[in-house]
Structures are given as structure tokens and as C-alpha cells.
Amino acid sequence: xxxxxxxxxxxxxxxxxxxxxxxxxxxxxxxxxxxxxxxxxxxxxxxxxxxxxxxxxxxxxxxxxxxxxxxxxxxxxxxxxxxxxxxxxxxxxxxxxxxxxxxxxxxxxxxxxxxxxxxxxxxxxxxxxxxxxxxxxxxxxxxxxxxxxxxxxxxxxxxxxxxxxxxxxxxxxxxxxxxxxxxxxxxxxxxxxxxxxxxxxxxxxxxxxxxxxxxxxxxxxxxxxxxxxxxxxxxxxxxxxxxxxxxxxxxxxxxxxxxxxxxxxxxxxxxxxxxxxxxxxxxxxxxxxxxxxxxxxxxxxxxxxxxxxxxxxxxxxxxxxxxxxxxxxxxxxxxxxxxxxxxxxxxxxxxxxxxxxxxxxxxxxxxxx
Numbered sequence: 195x196x197x198x199x200x201x202x203x204x205x206x207x208x209x210x211x212x213x214x215x216x217x218x219x220x221x222x223x224x225x226x227x228x229x230x231x232x233x234x235x236x237x238x239x240x241x242x243x244x245x246x247x248x249x250x251x252x253x254x255x256x257x258x259x260x261x262x263x264x265x266x267x268x269x270x271x272x273x274x275x276x277x278x279x280x281x282x283x284x285x286x287x288x289x290x291x292x293x294x295x296x297x298x299x300x301x302x303x304x305x306x307x308x309x310x311x312x313x314x315x316x317x318x319x320x321x322x323x324x325x326x327x328x329x330x331x332x333x334x335x336x337x338x339x340x341x342x343x344x345x346x347x348x349x350x351x352x353x354x355x356x357x358x359x360x361x362x363x364x365x366x367x368x369x370x371x372x373x374x375x376x377x378x379x380x381x382x383x384x385x386x387x388x389x390x391x392x393x394x395x396x397x398x399x400x401x402x403x404x405x406x407x408x409x410x411x412x413x414x415x416x417x418x419x420x421x422x423x424x425x426x427x428x429x430x431x432x433x434x435x436x437x438x439x440x441x442x443x444x445x446x447x448x449x450x451x452x453x454x455x456x457x458x459x460x461x462x463x464x465x466x467x468x469x470x471x472x473x474x475x476x477x478x479x480x481x482x483x484x485x486x487x488x489x490x491x492x493x494x495x496x497x498x499x500x501x502x503x504x505x506x507x508x509x510x511x512x513x514x515x516x517x518x519x520x521x522x523x524x525x526x527x528x529x530x531x532x533x534x535x536x537x538x539x540x541x542x543x544x545x546x547x548x549x550x551x552x553x554x555x556x557x558x559x560x561x562x563x
Contacts, residue, residue, distance in 0.1 A: 217274035224270020228263050235259055253310055261296075261303045268292050293352045301345040308337045331389050331413055377433065378416070384436035385415040398444040399451075399511035402430070409512065423515065443511035450483055451511040455521050458499025460535040465492060468502060471532055475524050476506045481517045483507040498539045 235255065243251045275288045316330050350357055394400050394410055400420070401407045406428055408420035418435050420428045443451055459468050469490045476488035488506035504525070508517050529536060
């Protein structure tokens with residue numbers, strides 16, 4: 195590489211003896227080279243790749259196209275800087291800045307490429323069982339941290355910063371931070387465990403022990419976000435999510451959610467007819483799943499009614515409130531049509547006179563159904 199660079203400088207010295215003119219020629223040369231490679235990539239390689247059935251090669255080309263183009267230009271600028279023979283300090287700062295820009299673009303490209311590979315291997319359950327859709331955010335965040343840390347390390351080397359003192363200071367500083375930011379660290383580790391264990395995933399409807407219910411919209415390192423049915427976003431620290439009881443309504447064998455419609459009918463009603471009407475209402479309801487089939491259960495002899503329960507399923511937990519409302523309305527209208535009475539508590543007070551020798555009045559109450 196040094197031999198080729200010396201040959202290039204000798205050739206430029208023959209063309210233009212002035213070093214400033216040589217620097218301009220170097221910049222123009224590498225800019226032209228970058229444009230030629232850009233044309234080759236966009237007009238030749240890209241068209242050839244578009245003919246293939248794979249989407250991966252298109253995405254890889256899109257990721258590394260810009261870093262390659264910029265790297266050629268930055269290399270030309272660095273070579274021109276060396277040719278100008280600035281003072282050592284100016285030369286060091288200029289080259290360090292150019293290298294830092296190159297590291298930034300290549301680190302961003304590497305992060306995008308690794309994310310692309312993660313998405314690819316997450317769909318191959320037979321070979322990569324650990325990397326799945328539910329653990330993808332965890333590995334994605336870890337890769338970003340790895341690429342960021344490696345990039346910072348290389349930047350330190352570029353600027354000739356001694357890492358020994360930094361490592362020693364980082365140990366003392368880390369100890370102080372661990373005490374000062376224990377809540378933040380608790381959220382961080384809880385977020386990692388949540389992503390690994392995956393008690394819920396994005397899109398699931400969950401109910402917290404404190405009563406909040408909503409759809410999971412984001413699982414981050416620090417917190418989990420829920421969107422309630424009131425379109426209000428709730429941010430819950432992961433340390434709380436990791437130490438509370440969570441009901442995942444979208445979990446289990448399938449995402450279908452069972453709703454219960456409780457209704458009581460008057461004593462003396464034809465319970466066979468009641469059960470048939472309830473089953474018919476649920477069976478012909480458009481938002482109720484056909485599989486599993488709706489069920490009707492005679493639950494108890496209540497104080498005022500014969501208590502029945504209609505059990506049916508909806509495709510998603512988000513439909514619970516809407517379908518419950520519509521089913522209650524449909525059941526009430528159908529009961530009116532069929533002449534089935536829905537009772538309400540009534541209380542009669544009977545006054546019975548005592549014997550003539552005792553003027554006390556015995557009052558007692560009975561429930562009339």
C-alpha cells in the first residue's frame with residue numbers, strides 16, 4: 195500500500211510540482227474514482243442483483259453502498275492532507291477527524307447489517323432456536339451496544355488516547371454509578387430478563403396487578419409501554435414489570451379471548467328455552483368465534499334468579515368490551531321477544547299482630563321473586 199502511494203505521489207510530482215496543486219489533483223482523482231465505483235454499483239451490480247429472487251443482496255448493497263463511496267473520498271482527503279505537509283498538530287487533528295467520520299459511517303452500516311442478519315436467522319427456528327421474534331429486541335440491543343463499544347475503542351486508538359487510565363477510572367466511576375443509579379440498573383437488567391423470558395410480546399394485551407390494561411407497544415431496555423383502550427400511553431419501568439403479576443390475555447394456546455355474559459331469569463322460567471335462546475344469540479353473532487363453540491351454563495340458584503352464564507370467544511382481547519356490550523343488548527332484546535323475565539330483587543313487609551296480652555308487633559321480611 196505504501197509502495198503504491200509513493201508511486202502515485204511521484205506521478206503527481208511529475209505532473210504538478212506544486213504540492214497544493216498535487217493535493218487538489220489527489221482530491222479530484224479520488225472523487226472521480228468514487229463516482230466511477232458509484233456508477234458501477236448503481237448501474238451494473240444493482241441491475242444484476244435485481245434479477246435475482248433474493249432480497250438479501252439488495253439490502254446488503256443498499257447498506258454498504260454509501261460507506262464505500264464516502265471511504266474512497268475520505269481516503270483521498272487524507273492523502274491530500276499528508277501531501278500538504280501541515281504542522282504535526284493540524285495534520286493529526288485533520289486525519290483523526292477523517293478517520294472518525296469513516297468509523298461512524300462503517301459502524302452504522304455494520305449495525306444495520308447485523309440487524310439484517312438477526313432478522314434472517316430469527317425465521318429459521320430449526321437451526322437458531324435461541325434467536326426468535328420474541329428475543330429479537332434483546333439481541334438487537336446487545337449488538338448495538340457491541341458495535342458502539344467497539345467503535346468507541348477504535349476512535350480512542352485513532353486519537354492516541356491511553357485506555358489504561360480510562361479503564362481504571364471507569365472501574366471507580368462504575369462503582370459510584372452502581373450506587374447512584376441502582377434503579378436505572380434494575381430497570382436495565384429487568385429489561386434484559388423480560389426480553390429473554392418473553393412473558394409478553396409487542397401487540398399482546400396484558401393486565402397488570404395494579405389494574406392497568408393495554409396493548410404492549412414497545413419493550414425497551416428501561417421500560418415497557420402500554421396503550422390503553424382510552425388511547426393513553428402508560429410507561430412502566432421494567433423493574434416493576436419484572437416483579438409484578440401480569441395477566442397476558444393474548445397468551446396461551448391461541449390469542450382468542452373468552453368473554454362471559456352473566457344473566458339471571460325468573461324462577462319458574464323454562465330453562466331449556468332460556469339456554470336455547472342464549473346459545474342461538476351467540477351462535478348467530480358475527481363477532482363471536484365459531485370454534486370453540488359458544489356455551490351456556492346454569493351456574494346457581496340465586497336469591498332472586500336462576501343464574502346463567504353465556505361463554506363465547508372473540509378473536510382478539512381488544513374486542514372484549516365491544517362484543518360484551520353488543521351481546522348484552524342482543525340478549526335483552528331477545529328475552530323481551532321470547533317473554534323471558536329478567537327479575538330484580540323485591541321485598542315485601544308483612545305486619546302480624548301479636549296476642550292481646552302482648553302489644554308488640556312482630557315484623558319480618560320475605561323476599562318475593
